[in-house]
Amino acid sequence: MVHLEEPRPEEQRDLDSVVAEAVRNHFTYRAESKRRQYRDLMARGRISLLLGLAFFAACIAVGNALEQLPRPPLAQLGRESFLIGGWVAMWRPLEIFLYDRGDVRRQERAYRRLARMRVRVDCPRG
Numbered sequence: 001m002v003h004l005e006e007p008r009p010e011e012q013r014d015l016d017s018v019v020a021e022a023v024r025n026h027f028t029y030r031a032e033s034k035r036r037q038y039r040d041l042m043a044r045g046r047i048s049l050l051l052g053l054a055f056f057a058a059c060i061a062v063g064n065a066l067e068q069l070p071r072p073p074l075a076q077l078g079r080e081s082f083l084i085g086g087w088v089a090m091w092r093p094l095e096i097f098l099y100d101r102g103d104v105r106r107q108e109r110a111y112r113r114l115a116r117m118r119v120r121v122d123c124p125r126g
Contacts, residue, residue, distance in 0.1 A: 004123040012121070020119035031111035038104045045096035052090045059086030 063079035
């Protein structure tokens with residue numbers, strides 16, 4: 001329901017139609033914007049995942065190489081540090097695929113529902 005304070009010369013049916021179309025266009029635009037944001041997020045997620053996995057693999061390789069050092073406590077510390085660094089590199093890709101994408105999709109669906117809602121204009125007759 002859209003409430004107008006001042007009378008309008010248009011017929012009620014025309015006013016309802018114009019406002020309903022404007023509301024529908026607005027929320028359709030917002031939904032499409034979220035769809036583009038989702039595609040961009042997934043592309044960024046795939047790139048982040050590839051980079052994160054490559055870095056993680058490198059960290060594991062370096063960590064395993066450090067195990068060959070003659071000083072076990074330092075070698076263990078280095079290995080664990082590289083392992084933690086590799087997991088940290090995976091943080092953003094996991095966040096994108098586990099959490100962010102659901103939020104963007106949920107927002108897109110909400111905008112699509114709003115684009116389909118019935119709209120009526122309440123306008124005083126002059």
